[in-house]
Amino acid sequence: MPSSVLDAIRLGIWDYEPEKVESNRFDPTGALPGSNEKLDILARRLANGLPLWHPEDRRSYDDTVKAEE
Template identity: 90%
Template sequence: MPSSVLDAIRLGIWDYEPEKVDSQRFDPTGALPGSNEKLDILARRLATGLPLWHPEDRRSYDDIVRMED
């Protein structure tokens, strides 16, 4: 059984759905969408079997106000 989406792709499993992970088990990011920092964080999440998206991730430039509060 694959432990991440990357493992599933390597095995030719295209409909793999990772197990649900409580968002409290990993940190949100304040990195701007599309930035190298954000892409690095997403790659680390993917490689470790975490969901790509955290509900509190920064989604736009304007989210900086919420992240700093």
């Protein structure tokens, strides 16, 4: 059983859906969308089998999130 989307792709499983992970089990990010920092965070989440998006992630330049506090 794959532990991440990347593992599923390596195994040829194209309809893989990861298990739900509560947002309190991983941290939000204040990184700007499209920035290298944000892409690195998304890549780490993917590799660790976490959802790409956290409800409190920064979504725009003007967005303020708890991650920045």
